Amino acid sequence: MFFHLSKYAVILSLMLLLSGCWSQINFDQLTVVSAIGLDVNKQGQLEVSVQLVNPTLPVAAGGGGQQRRAIAMYTANGLTVEDALETIRKQAKKSLFFSQTKVLLIGERLARQGLDDMMDFFWREPNQNFNCWVMVSKQSIPEVLSDSKELQAVAAEEWKAYFKNKTYKPTSGGIQLYQFLPRLEQSSFQAAVPGLIQVSKPSSKDMIMEIKDLAVFRNTKLVGWLTSEEAQIISWLTQQSSLGMFEVSTKDIKSVMFELKNIHIAMKPVYENGQLQMKVRMRTQATIKTSTEKLDLTEKQTTDLLETELSNAISETIEKTVYKLYRSYKSDAIGFGEAIHRKAPKSWKTLKGDWNNKLAQINVQSSISIEIIKSGLLIDSNIKKDDVQ
């Protein structure tokens, strides 16, 4: 009976093999793409670069002495992204694995031309990482991807770690692919992408890169840059971060650096005399980090003065940033349009048609309440000479 049954079992189990190795991935040929770069070359053709990771044993597992390059960089030109990738696959002779891509790097030149035709690949491709971080590079992308040096062997991993770090979040303004892609089409909330900029050091061959500034997009085109200080305002307004450092230097106070915590911020659309206004309310707690001024915080006057100076400075920066965005760049990178959409969906319908041009008419009013809660170890001022003895 056993033989009788096993005959059928064998025949049935052969049926399992009919599926073959459908969608099986050849694991040993698999090469992780850590970064993708898009740019245009001198002839105006799309130039795609990929940074491939050569897996190494972690140092903890005795892989410290391995002598092989950690990364390899391949570049190819093509009409579309897929076209160029096909060429790269031929060059690299490996199966490219996009599911753990850390960084998507866009060249500034390409970004200024507009990304209209390139993004279809990223919308369509199932095997890719929507969590990869998007950056705009001012340097030539193949150079950045092959020569940039970080402490970690694979630079893209270091960049990703930087974006994930909470302390750097306010100024880095990191944006991931799943946020970036829809914002290219969404006039009510446009993309703002951190820049990857070389720290000029012409003598050494290695490139030291800095992640700073913010490239503002109007639809699919890059229209301008914001400084890191302005980037911080953007990340507060978009509620990406509730932390930040802020320096105040006015004619009364030379320079005091504050650390802001627990920032609560709200944008509210208000109609005043038929005119659309943006009201920003911000509540935060501040800590004094350093001061070049002698501050005596036992005096209430001093604290009050600091609080007013700080709130004036912040509100000025907010207004400056928003006006820069709205009037110079005509791009809503803080999502005010979305705020209106949520608050008054009906009036949004009339607004959304020509939103980018209506931005210039919007006035910003900000009200800021600040509480200075900590001043570090010093209360009254700098150490007096008598105390030291």
Next chain:
Amino acid sequence: MPDSKVNTTRDLYNELVSELGNSSDLSTRNCLIGEERIPASVVWIDGLVSKQNLNADVISPLISGTQQLKLLHQSEPPHELLCSYILTANHVKMVNTSDECVPLLVSGWTIILVEDSEGAIAVNTQGLETRSIDEPASSSVIRGPRDGFVESLSVNISLIRRRIRDKAFRVETLTVGNLSHTKIAMVYVHDRADKETVDEIRKRLQSIDIDAVLESHYIEEIIKDSPTSFFPTVYSTERPDDVAGIILDGRVAIVVDGTPFVLALPCTLFHLLKTTEDLYLAYPVATFIRWIRYAGFFITLLLPSTYVGILTYHPEMVPPQLLSSILSSRDGVPFPVLMEALVMEIIFEGLREASIRMPRSIGSAISIVGALVIGESAVQAGIISSPSVIIVAGTAIASFTIPSISLSGTIRILRFFMLLLASLLGLYGIIIGLFMLGIQLASMQSVGLPYLSPFAPFKKKEAEKAIFRVPWFTLRKKR
């Protein structure tokens, strides 16, 4: 003296000898008893009787106790006189034919044949050599009683009985095996065991038709539900305290002569994952350990297949650092992932089998060699990657957490099945496999009790008890 009578006794003796085929372990002691010096023969089988009992209870009273005794022409026949007056053994019986004698003789009784008398006397001098009560090798505990069953039915039953000294404790004995005539005993607590279950088990035991029963697994295989299934539906244990707990739970135990493994019915999947020690440890600790065991069950089943499935079909699921380290350690390994996992699992199974069969003195050597061969050399030679060694080792550890040997064997076989499915269809295949397993388990029963109870069908109180080791102070009511 009528001739016929003389002939009867002689005939009986000859008949006995010839029925046992002149077997050389049949011993005979001839003596003269009574004042009349009547010839008598004492017959027994060497090794089955206790020599001490034989001498003290049979031969010495027969010879020295009857010297001043007139045996013939008394009011009672000589056999009855001997039985009630001379023999001091605890169990004495009159037998007439050799058909009655032989079964008694082969089970260790001594037959006394007195000339000129009808029939014979059978005296219980049973005294099999038995092992002393040791700690069971298959299931040792840190805390808990250290006695284990031995190969003798009566000792085993006494071990259970001394734990439950109640009148409701029941033992039903029957003999199974056309050649072995093995005694088996059904043990249960009368008012707790479900009557239908007891009747069903009794019916199954009575319908057994087999030549010999050398171990309780013979019985297990015949009486178990879903005999084609890989999963055990009969529980077996070597621990008397385990059996006592089982019959207090209202289940039925089957003790088989000649083996220390006692069966218990009904038995569900969760019974197989519990141990007696759960009840001897503090309830938080016991609950935690029980969860580890449950996790071990799934890890044994799924770890290698998940590894293979994810790496061959869904590598994007692996975290970047892990993927990088797996990729780098697989660099230069000549086998595909499936091959590697399969070969390692089979090597491990071989190692496990070898270490059981090896004499104990070499056993430790095997494990060292095996660990070295698999762990160090294979990885260093670049034949096997270290992650798969870790996977196999993890699976091995998990498989040792399953307390039941038979369940652990089942899971270890099914692991290969899952491995194949995963290699063909990835995680999708694993899910298909789990569904098939679930259907199979849900369709099984053990003497009327669904195999997945108390979860399917769901019974809240009992499910709670299966997941947590519920402390005694919350159980005020009688079970």
